[in-house]
Amino acid sequence: MKYGLLKYDENKRFFNVGDNIQSLAAKQFLPQTDFLLNREKLADYKGEKTKLIMNGWFTHNIHNWVPSEDIDPLFVSFHMNNTAAPFMLSDKGIAYLKKHQPIGCRDQFTADTLKSKGIDAYFSGCLTLTLDSYKVDDSERGNDIYIVDPLYNYPRSLKVFFNFKSIIRNTLNGKIFQLKKKQNHIKKFIGKDVLDKAIHVNQEPPSNTFSEEEKFEMAEDLLKKYARAKLVITSRIHCALPCLALGTPVIFVNGFDSFVDSCRFDGILELFNKIDINHKTGEYTSNFGLEGKIDLNTTVTNLGLHHKLAEPLKERCKKFI
DSSP states (O other), X not given: OEXXXXXXXXXXXXXXXXXXXXXXXXXXXXXXXXXXXXXXXXXXXXXXOEEEEOOEEEOSOGGGOSOOTTEEEEOOXXXXXXXXXXXXXXXXXXXXXXXXXXXXXXXXXXXXXXXXXXXXXXXXXXXXXXXXXXXXXXXXXXXXXXXEOTTTTSOOHHHHTSSHHHHHHXXXXXXXXXXXXXXXXXXXXXXXXXXXXXXXXXXXXXXXXXXXXXXXXXXXXXXXXXXXXXXXXXXXXXXXXXXXXXXXXXXXXXXXXXXXXXXGGTTTGGGSEEEEEOTTTOOEEESSOOOSOBOTTOOOOOOOTTHXXXXXXXXXXXXXX
């Protein structure tokens, strides 16, 4: 038996290191990695029978679903986005998922969508909740505060000014006039002392710049940094969820306003200390009693709710391998 690990297509501009973090969560259960299998081309695989943990976001290539019969899949932490579901849940797609049920779903939305088609599905949570293999002793924790892509769904210079076409498009849709919105909203809930002192991280670097090996090294490096952090503030679930596993205090910043985004979070947001932002005004509420702004003395204790999801995930992956 061979063992595969998911790799990912990059878009023309950026790639998401969070995808590689999800693959690292699967990798820790494998005796070895024989193949890197492209998430968007699983139907094309031909070769030796290969076990593959099918965690993560599916799929951009909606017309190339279902995976090859040469892949022996374990469906845990599976997310089917609402834009892809109508295409993936064809008669062929439903039959494939029923063949490999029960389907562990990263979010409740996916579980409910599959159940509505008669597929045995359940909310498993995300496999990155099992990344406590990167956890360090608290004596190694420093004073670094990481701010990781807060409100990354807001207009950003990197994307607005990516090329001439982007500038024209974002001028016509008005996003070019909203570039200050992100910083204005962030300043409402994070103090200047934190913004000045914190280490700012971008988990969406430029595409076609790094090898597969370098992307996985980048993901591992971030996990090691987060494991030693005093506090992490982020809108990236694949920063926030690993932080729960690492025992690192984390605040999730929720400023998403579209169903494409919010459906990914159904059942996940309850795990976090979080700040909810009004996308229009920047006014915010928190579920941990934040008064004023986050400052250098702000402390939070993770809720600990992730353990009830992490342990069954570990057991299912171990049993599959």
